[in-house]
Amino acid sequence: MAPETEPPFQRIAAELRRRIATGELAPGERVPSTRRIAQDWGVALATATKALTVLRLEGLVEALPRVGTVVAAPAGPTAGSPAAPAAPADGAPGQQHRSPAADGELNRERILRAALELADAEGLAALSMRAVAARLGVSAMSPYRYVTSKDELVLLTADLAFGEAAYPAEPPAGWRARLEVGARTLWSLFRRHPWLAQLSPVTRPLVLPNLMAHAEWALAALEGHGLDATTVLDTHVLLYSYIEGIAVNLEREAQAQATTGLTEQEWMDSRTPALGALIASGRFPAYTRLVADLPDGYDLDLDALFEFGLANLLDGLTARIERAAAGHDRD
Known part of the structure; x- marks a missing residue:
């Protein structure tokens, strides 16, 4: 041909x-x-x-x-x-039916x-x-x-x-430990399959059995702590949105590397002159002071950021649950 x-x-x-x-x-x-x-x-x-x-x-x-x-x-x-x-011609029988032994x-x-x-x-x-x-x-x-x-x-x-990870039959003691297990399990799945974070906004939830299993784990952890039903659902959506929001950047980084051919560090290095100009302008003193306190630079680690944010979210939820248990949560 x-x-x-x-x-x-x-x-x-x-x-x-x-x-x-x-x-x-x-x-x-x-x-x-x-x-x-x-x-x-x-x-x-x-x-x-x-x-x-x-x-x-x-x-x-x-x-x-x-x-x-x-x-x-x-x-x-x-x-x-x-x-x-040999590569089969477009539409040829060899393209439509490969050997059953092979496939x-x-x-x-x-x-x-x-x-x-x-x-x-x-x-x-x-x-x-x-x-x-x-x-x-x-x-x-x-x-x-x-x-x-x-x-x-x-x-x-x-x-x-979403069905690749399962939860233990016996949950850990305490709502916080259970939510930590759930959050880290979801994060591991987004880590393994970053495109999952691109699927749908939380305002249009995916009705999938294996995704519901993750929700069930979190909702069960929040039951029985004095929170009303709306607050429980809001808390679950907030935690899921946080995990998904961090995970969105995994796929975006992969796309950026494919488009530009530059790694994250190579891209940051290419922006050094522009950042230097911002510092030299004197318009951003707080940023300039922070940079001066980081002689080795700032490395953005999404795994560390996930853990940092999760701890802060659960710290805030702890205070909310303690107020609810004391009967003082009127929000």
């Missing part, structure tokens, strides 16, 4: 394959994300996903959660050798697992029915036999992610 008649995903795969073969992309190095491929080649995200899927099936790349797709370590036959699987029977569980891997590696924006189909190496319509729409795919995938 002449290059100009090749489907776009094959042309993209061929170019990335060339970069890997020549060492331009070394083992362990991140290859362009689906977002970057879509931007650079002017194609849809599904087409970009299909190109990376071809390389993944050839063993040239692998998807790592929160890292993205990277060049795989050399193993087995190289691309272009007789043993390497197993298509079912909802496999679809949702593939969706979870895709969202973890590329972010929520890359998650679509076509992208999941491309990742599984099946026809674009095949997943619709098990999942009715993209919206359902996102919700079911989110429910799968």
Whole structure:
């Protein structure tokens, strides 16, 4: 097939394959994300996903959660050798039906697992029915036999992610210890799957069984301490919003790195002249004094910030519960 008649995903795969073969992309190095491929080649995200899927099936790349797709370590036959699987033409039978021995029977569980891997590696924006189909190496319509729409795919995938952590059968003693366990459990899930923080505002809560299990843990911890029902629900929403609000920055940082190619520290270093100008202006004396007290600079650690904020929230709630227990809470 002449290059100009090749489907776009094959042309993209061929170019990335060339970069890997020549060492331009070394083992362990991140290859362009689906977002970057879509931007650079002017194609849809599904087409970009299909190109990376071809390389993944050839063993040239692998998807790592929160890292993205990277060049795989050399193993087995190289691309272009007789043993390497050939990329099927767009719409060809080989694309629609891969070997059952390689993929197993298509079912909802496999679809949702593939969706979870895709969202973890590329972010929520890359998650679509076509992208999941491309990742599984099946026809674009095949997943619709098990999942009715993209919206359902996102919700079911989110429910799968929220269900990865369970709570102990015997809760720790005391409401505060129980809330700490719940908060840290949710934080660990957002840490593992940062795209979860992008799903929905708290004003439109997700009705998901596995997410409700986290709410049940928190609500049970708040029962029986003199708080009225509205206050209990407000407290739960406040705690969840706090955790989600910190977690939003995990995905935003990943997106910023993918867009700019700069790490967090590299970006901060590039802003040093601008910050120096603000200090030199004399308009911000409090900030200038703080900077002077931090000779080694300030390192923003989201995990430490989460713990700091959680402790302060629970300290305030302690005072509220003590007032309620004493019968003096009239707020």
